Amino acid sequence: MMDYDSLMSENVRALQPSGIRKFFDILDTMKGAISLGIGEPDFTTPWHIREAGVYSLEQGFTKYTSNAGLTRLRSAISQYLKRRFSISYDPSNEIFVTVGGSEAIDLCVRAMINPGDEVIIPVPSFVCYGPLVTMAHGVPVYVETKAENEFRLTPDELRAAVTPRTKLLVLPYPNNPTGGIMELEDLRAIAEVLRDTNIMVLSDEIYAELTYGQHHVSPCNIPELYERTLLVNGFSKAYAMTGWRLGYVCGPAPILKQMLKIHQYGIMSAPTTSQYAAVEALNNGDGDIELMRESYDKRRKLLLTGLRRLGIECFEPRGAFYMFPKIGGFGLSSDEFCTRFLREEQVAIIPGTAFGAGGEGFSRICYASSVENIETALSRLEAFLERLKNQ
């Protein structure tokens, strides 16, 4: 008998499965349950984009592309970043195409980190950063952001976390799960802390197009940060293209050159069909982004109004499609609250603790769901809270 466990990499064995998973295992066993748990657009990819993918298949474009991705796609990305966010990158050596933003994040970490190097990760945030750092033999250093700061990373919090081993700072804004954003002055303050250090910034801007009431600001918009930033973005959230698995990374050519080696050996090239569809998305998809953003915004307002009407404290999220209401104060941990809410009212929301320290007392609700689902979830939440109060 083989003892497989003992054969595994210790790093891998030590990884915890995502805390999100558990809820869907319960959900799977329920009929009539509503999920506001999954973090994914509820739109199907706009037809003209799908059609461009289909058309590329009809023409027989089924081979690998260059490792960095189609030249015309990299040009389109360059033009898009200039047009939408006033960021300049040379498509020939400062941009390459990856399998989703996730691969880009992994590559940034693996290309930069030596064993023992520290990576500062503001939490709550998406679940992938820490495990990817661990896998690269780096050390994740979590910084808890606070609701009273609207989950921004403050310069003081950052300063306290920096050590001589700090190699990388992750800036996951607009943020999943909190909906928090960083504005120009927040980023300027971060730039001030990083001045005279060698720390690089990994800016995960996958939700850049989904901001409400203000335009997204990237660290790349600040000259002192631009030179030390690796910008990660992709097509999943802006164009509802999660299943196409397409993202990209932009940054200083010497770093991308190293990252591209890992991509070349591990991946070869991002899916060709997806790349052709993405060219269409970038060139003719600005209108789709507006339509989807407006739709999310309506639901954002509806959910926020509904939660506040129930007396639940919630800071107004200004990006992504999540709300991070406070659900502490009922004598239950976040996990207990969400588990009971799911079992008793058949609504799945995710405990804040699934997104790291600082998530206790909160839960993530995704409002990329129908108005009907949101309303039903709210009325079930009302019933649930009523019952909790009477217990």
Added chain:
Amino acid sequence: MNEILKLLEEDSRYTVSQIAAMTGKDEQYVRDTVRRCEEEHIINGYTTLVDWDRTSEESVTAFIEVKITPQRDDGYDRIARRIYQYEEVESLYLMSGSFDFSVIVTGKSLKEVSRFVSEKLAPIEGVTSTATHFIMKRYKDKHRAFLVEPEQEERSLFV
């Protein structure tokens, strides 16, 4: 106002409080705006999209091209009124191009619609010709597709 109208066009069942929340206006403003739009015939009714093909109800719809003798002043409106007063007429549009009116007519059977065209529509003074096209299948109406698309299986639940 337009924001409220767009929401109602999307789903006329939205309540005043839902619309207020989604637009960030107060409920009284929404109520007043909707009432005003109704009074000014900006809102002309609330209806439901039914796919009758999924019911036992027999129903046919025809799209009819109608040509009329050239008109001046309110001549088009006058003839249009004579056409749209019929219960059978679902929609009526004045068109650019090779014919004048597009008339959408519903009835219980091909025969019933044909009879409407030959006995009521064609004899109207000023109508010079008609061409009737029966709708065989309704795929999309008012931005809603009538075919039920399959749900994707086995989605990742990790994000």
